[in-house]
Amino acid sequence: MDQTLKLTDYIKPIEFENIKKFSEGKRTPFLLINLKRVEQRYDELIRNLPFAKIFYAVKSNPSTEIIQLLHEKGSNFDVATIYEIDKLINLGISPERMSFGNTIKKEEDIAHAYKKGIRLFATDSLSDLMKLSRQAPGSKVFFRILCNSSGADWPLSKKFGAHPDMIYHLILDAKALGLVPYGLSFHVGSQQRDIGQWDDAIAQCKYLFHALKEQGVELKMINLGGGFPSTYIQPTKDINTYAKEITRFLKEDFGENLPEIIIEPGRSLVGDSGIIVSEVVMISKKAFSNDFNWVYFDVGKFGGLIETLDECIKYPIFTGTEETVKEFTESVIAGPTCDSMDILYEKFRYKLPENLKEGDKVFILTTGAYTSSYSSVEFNGIPPLKVYVVEDFEKL
């Protein structure tokens, strides 16, 4: 594997020139978000899955400007905590457009959400159902099926969901508890490359829809979760391909009479809208005999790039000189903190231009999702990653 795509496969030359100009004289690192790209990705999703209701996964990037843009576009929102609920309500978003998608909830937080008007909740356990029945009576509940997430770059563990057999019983319990068993959800894993994973999960849903109908419970919704990819160092299939296949799976199982379909995109909506501008702090060798460099950036694992853990997500990294430079040097890339764990890529050796020098800027692409909000509050005294949200990289 290698960085197979060129800088211009990600952004236009004019956009890159504007970003370079914008960066001049600013202390790095910072994240730059292109709202226009978010809007394009949203429109693409709507166009390709016209029957689906979009719930933006706020956790992927909680920038106010992104939330406001998607609000104006008519999006709904998947929220993880009461803090996100309160933030959205303060921005004027109706609770009817939110889904409390975290299956792990304190009873007092369910009460808070219900009081604020939330009526749609995810669940995967009996104890959560009991709490919902006490604090959010009559609410719609959807049930998360545990699913295998092989094929995903950022695979999901067994943290969320329960086995279908258990879900079946939970749904019957929910009805008895005065809740509205509304639908099923699953998540095939973030940055999922194997579209077939949706096929298996949708087939599971069909099975449960039927089994429960026999018990007098009519489920109405399937929440397909997220998992649509962003483009990191390798090309991915486009959203059109994903949408076509998923639509085919749905129609095979449910015919023309589809249940209500919800999707919860995060990464695929905002990932490629973001570019982290960083600076090379140091280039060194550890021994005279080493034929690779250690290159230290001023942003690392604790400044927003936590998804480099186990080198899962490989961000496209460019200096902008790649087209003119002839020689490249294999490099271990590390962050700026005194933490020895703060290494971005050691097994996978990026090839950086040989003439790269300290003080040069580097551009880390596709960093719009799961970066800024993960950033540590003050590790090594370093402030959280600064974010600039702009309308359009072409008119920066």
Added chain:
Amino acid sequence: MDQTLKLTDYIKPIEFENIKKFSEGKRTPFLLINLKRVEQRYDELIRNLPFAKIFYAVKSNPSTEIIQLLHEKGSNFDVATIYEIDKLINLGISPERMSFGNTIKKEEDIAHAYKKGIRLFATDSLSDLMKLSRQAPGSKVFFRILCNSSGADWPLSKKFGAHPDMIYHLILDAKALGLVPYGLSFHVGSQQRDIGQWDDAIAQCKYLFHALKEQGVELKMINLGGGFPSTYIQPTKDINTYAKEITRFLKEDFGENLPEIIIEPGRSLVGDSGIIVSEVVMISKKAFSNDFNWVYFDVGKFGGLIETLDECIKYPIFTGTEETVKEFTESVIAGPTCDSMDILYEKFRYKLPENLKEGDKVFILTTGAYTSSYSSVEFNGIPPLKVYVVEDFEKL
């Protein structure tokens, strides 16, 4: 391996009672710091290594109250960034009591530190030396040797330091560049259990001291780094044992005429002063056949417990009912966020009281170091870990 120690091996019953009372009615999670314990650990270090100059590793816990206490006790400070330098200067700490211990530094940050009065710097590369010679002329510089950190619970990678052969040449370069080659440093790995690791490193220092003396460079200092342990779930040797052995190694190599000795304790000074009070958000099973529980706390990897990565650091976890409860259940422990990576312990199964229920408080001990400052700024909208610093758990 198991939780072999009891709650009362860590804190006194009166302290625990006070902590429980203090926690009543407060929204969890929060970190509670016992300044008295920090003071005890500091006094112990001074007593056991009377010849050593202590430089507190500010990054381990940058709470103002801890810094002020150690300042009053006469400690020096190991700082990682200009942000830490500025913080300490604002607290009235003299730059003469600081060492800029990060080998990864921007040239403008070296200039900033020098302007503020810092005259002691760590280094491990030629390019950093060049920057130091330009921006911090005449400063004392110490050189970090790359060392093997096997035996450490939180091992160091090769991120810091260079091979001794390279260090030898860097020291000669430093002199030529008008800097003062002052000493050597190493770090055997954090939470290092194998005291013999110091022996190897000190022997390396002796070798370099001699070799450089032949070139007319008289090194004056050895920085032993940190690495002294805190007590997590397993008992550790006490500081007295570490100190005795290290003193023996030093005397074997340097005789009675020891060089200036610096140590940079972080974890061993503040680790066991901290207790995170958390709440059980949910207890569930994923399938009817599972004989273990999933237990979700309201604090996780992104709320300060990042050192649970790869289950490296195993914090002592107590509910306070362990002495009276008869049955315990194997549990996977996870955090509250929607991130599937946010699992604390899955391979290592803690045994939690069978009657543990949602809403119960849990006490995560030895969490004074490398927790609060790592906490994410707003992942899932969750605010950073709240910290209360108190004088004395016995008089809470």
